[in-house]
Amino acid sequence: MAENINNSIKVWRAARDMTQEELARRVGVTRQTIIAIEKNRYAPSLELAFRIARVFGESVENVFRYEEGGEAR
């Protein structure tokens, strides 16, 4: 589903010492959604991506990367 979008949420979470539960609560989604995004099974909406990046105090590009050449070309 999200073949072209990679993210480093796991890394940023570890750096901020944050659990999935806590991140989910702070951005207002369920924990399942955070798991799905971390595993690249679900591409979040632009709004959610911005919210996640803001929790880490980073820009969206630092958390999410768009990589050309996946399934959709």
Added chain:
Amino acid sequence: MRRAKILVTSFLCAIVAVGATSGKMYLALAGIVIGALFMALVRRRSGEVHTDERVEALGGRAARATFVIMSVFLGLLSLAFIFIGRNTGDGGLEALGTVFSYIVCLNCAVYSITFKYFDREHGGEY
């Protein structure tokens, strides 16, 4: 919190079961209504997130799949009913098949209307 929930749920279940077995329908109904109210209250109070964009997206896909499956299933069933009813002279079965086929048509029409509604609601027309 979880334990309290289970306790209340089992208590209400017991009330509903007693009401249903003793034939006191109002008791069972009251139990169900109170249970629904309690659940709504708990959900609002706990502030937990139960739906988000992913759940909504999945819900949309599930709804679409349900629509397709039910339409095809009911359509085939109605065809079979009409066919069998005609062959065996069973008017009731044929009428049932006809009503089923109307339901399929209604389903498709309602789908297209709601689709058009959301298309406009999230479109750039206004």
Added chain:
Amino acid sequence: MTRQKARLKNLGFCVAGIGFLMLLFMFFATASWIGYEVKEVCEEAMLKYEGDAVEALIGLLEDDAADYRARNSAVWALGQLGDARALPAVKKHFKGYEKGARCDRGEELCQYELYKAVKLLEGGPNISAFVWR
């Protein structure tokens, strides 16, 4: 404000459209059910009486030995079929109907039923019949 208005209009069209479709569905479902009932009554009458459906139903209506419930449904079915051949037979039993008068379908020929049948047989509108006829 205009956007709000347009959204309300959109919602109104959606609700009205779905409501209309629901009513249409109920009409069609009821109509096909009426057709089925008429067919049932006809088939039952044709087992006992001679002729085509209308003749058999008239036979049932004229049979004093038959159950009043069956005769009342024969009147109803004749009205639904709308075949003018049945008009004399139905009119013969029709004594007049006052609004609000009640009848016991198991004990007598219901005058209200006869009244409706006469109206339909004389060419009154029967919109549901278009669906199943």
